Amino acid sequence: MDRAETRVAILEDGRAAECYIERRGQRSVVGHVWKGRVENVLAGMEAAFIEIGLEKNGFLHVDEVVALGVPKRKRQIADLLKRGDEVLVQATKDPMGTKGVRLTMQLSLAGRFVVYVPYGDGVGVSKRLPDDERTRLRAICGALPLESGGLIVRTAAAGASAREIARDLAYLKKLWETLQERGKLATAPTLLYSEADISLRVIRDLLNSDVKEVLVDDRAQFERVTGFLRRTSPEMADRVRHWDGDTPLFEQYGVERAIRNTVERRVPLPSGGYLVIDDTEAMTVIDVNSGRNVGKGGSRLEDTITKTNLEAATEVVRQLRLRDIGGIIIIDFIDMDDERNRKAVKAALDTALAGDRTRTYVVDISPLGLVEMTRQNISDGPREIMSEVCPTCAGVGIILSDETHAIAVERELRQSLAGRSEAATVVVHPRVADVILSEDGARLAALEADIGCPIRVERDGNVAPGSVRVKGGSGSGAAAERPAAAGSAPSPTRSSASRRRVSSRSS
Ligand SMILES: [Zn+2]
Numbered sequence: 001m002d003r004a005e006t007r008v009a010i011l012e013d014g015r016a017a018e019c020y021i022e023r024r025g026q027r028s029v030v031g032h033v034w035k036g037r038v039e040n041v042l043a044g045m046e047a048a049f050i051e052i053g054l055e056k057n058g059f060l061h062v063d064e065v066v067a068l069g070v071p072k073r074k075r076q077i078a079d080l081l082k083r084g085d086e087v088l089v090q091a092t093k094d095p096m097g098t099k100g101v102r103l104t105m106q107l108s109l110a111g112r113f114v115v116y117v118p119y120g121d122g123v124g125v126s127k128r129l130p131d132d133e134r135t136r137l138r139a140i141c142g143a144l145p146l147e148s149g150g151l152i153v154r155t156a157a158a159g160a161s162a163r164e165i166a167r168d169l170a171y172l173k174k175l176w177e178t179l180q181e182r183g184k185l186a187t188a189p190t191l192l193y194s195e196a197d198i199s200l201r202v203i204r205d206l207l208n209s210d211v212k213e214v215l216v217d218d219r220a221q222f223e224r225v226t227g228f229l230r231r232t233s234p235e236m237a238d239r240v241r242h243w244d245g246d247t248p249l250f251e252q253y254g255v256e257r258a259i260r261n262t263v264e265r266r267v268p269l270p271s272g273g274y275l276v277i278d279d280t281e282a283m284t285v286i287d288v289n290s291g292r293n294v295g296k297g298g299s300r301l302e303d304t305i306t307k308t309n310l311e312a313a314t315e316v317v318r319q320l321r322l323r324d325i326g327g328i329i330i331i332d333f334i335d336m337d338d339e340r341n342r343k344a345v346k347a348a349l350d351t352a353l354a355g356d357r358t359r360t361y362v363v364d365i366s367p368l369g370l371v372e373m374t375r376q377n378i379s380d381g382p383r384e385i386m387s388e389v390c391p392t393c394a395g396v397g398i399i400l401s402d403e404t405h406a407i408a409v410e411r412e413l414r415q416s417l418a419g420r421s422e423a424a425t426v427v428v429h430p431r432v433a434d435v436i437l438s439e440d441g442a443r444l445a446a447l448e449a450d451i452g453c454p455i456r457v458e459r460d461g462n463v464a465p466g467s468v469r470v471k472g473g474s475g476s477g478a479a480a481e482r483p484a485a486a487g488s489a490p491s492p493t494r495s496s497a498s499r500r501r502v503s504s505r506s507s
Pocket of ligand 1: 390391392393394395396397398
């Protein structure tokens with residue numbers, strides 16, 4: 001992976017449904033395994049901070065500690081871990097915002113068909129598979145040589161033969177042995193195992209018989225992907241093609257635009273309505289608007305509203321997946337009078353969410369037309385990866401107006417020039433100068449009368465809008481630049497990635 005960026009898109013019915021971006025130097029660490037050292041134990045939080053060699057210590061909750069023989073209800077972090085202990089830990093969630101990596105000691109090693117859980121037990125089969133297929137896979141796994149640990153059978157195992165699954169498990173057990181050996185020799189903190197990069201991860205985790213075709217435009221990446229499949233699922237290797245079309249791959253399939261649109265606030269709906277997606281510190285708020293597409297009064301109005309809401313239900317889920325939005329989400333549908341229509345919109349939302357692999361929890365639609373839901377994402381979405389907080393407004397979305405700055409500058413001048421009679425030259429930002437010199441000079445004249453001295457206004461783009469410099473004041477010769485007290489721009493501490501998310505990963 002030599003390029004600055006690797007992107008993977010999943011298309012459904014010809015449209016971009018999900019998109020993963022990985023940039024050089026900021027890869028996801030979910031799945032990585034470290035030998036870490038307990039840095040401190042917080043009894044009150046029932047958690048420990050683990051040094052793993054990243055910028056911030058990882059967070060390990062008591063529920064994620066492996067303690068064989070101790071019943072889960074009776075566990076207390078202070079009994080299980082102490083400062084300086086060395087532990088094998090795996091990342092379940094990337095560092096996001098101010099939070100460090102979330103860790104677990106319950107390691108899981110993902111293969112193409114199964115996930116091996118060394119400290120687990122039993123066999124679990126993906127609930128996304130049909131019943132008869134689950135029975136078949138359960139029988140196959142029951143016969144496997146699984147001396148210790150547990151197994152999770154993934155959706156991709158649909159149709160896989162006993163031999164393929166056995167080969168997958170053998171590989172993972174070997175990997176576990178290697179990991180343990182490396183762990184014994186290593187000094188904490190050390191990275192013992194790094195999860196595959198995004199392209200192999202998507203192929204391993206998501207490629208199943210429903211996928212018609214995989215297109216790869218990078219030759220080396222294409223070789224890696226087909227190589228991996230020839231080893232694990234040879235019959236799937238034929239579905240991978242090298243793209244060498246004249247049009248860039250992501251242009252050809254409209255993915256480029258879909259990705260670009262993930263940073264837009266407004267998302268149009270087919271019949272003229274639109275969504276407004278607002279990301280706040282605590283939650284994401286999605287507002288449904290009818291636009292101009294409103295019929296006149298009565299039942300036609302209710303019909304139009306319901307139609308817009310139904311379109312919105314589908315588009316909201318599409319955007320949740322495409323942007324990989326996590327945490328608390330509030331959807332504000334347009335008010336509907338009819339209970340049946342509310343139910344229809346809720347049903348449309350549920351249907352759309354059934355196609356979302358990421359776990360969601362939806363509370364019923366409230367009388368005000370609000371739907372509360374949570375969605376568990378584990379990494380930053382394309383929006384967070386592609387954007388940074390606006391340095392001018394620090395993500396607030398508003399800045400003080402020029403009028404506000406001008407008033408503050410005038411207030412400052414009344415103070416600093418008080419009692420002066422000789423003419424003063426003041427330097428301000430050009431936009432602030434425009435305001436002070438507006439009203440054909442009447443505004444400045446009033447200020448001069450107030451203070452009692454003539455004022456000459458100069459423009460300088462290097463002076464902050466909220467500041468003023470008085471030239472050669474009081475014979476000192478020094479140009480004092482003082483911030484006027486209109487409040488300066490908020491400091492950019494808020495990260496675009498800092499919104500709250502709900503933890504845990506899906507397999
Ligand atoms: Zn801004």
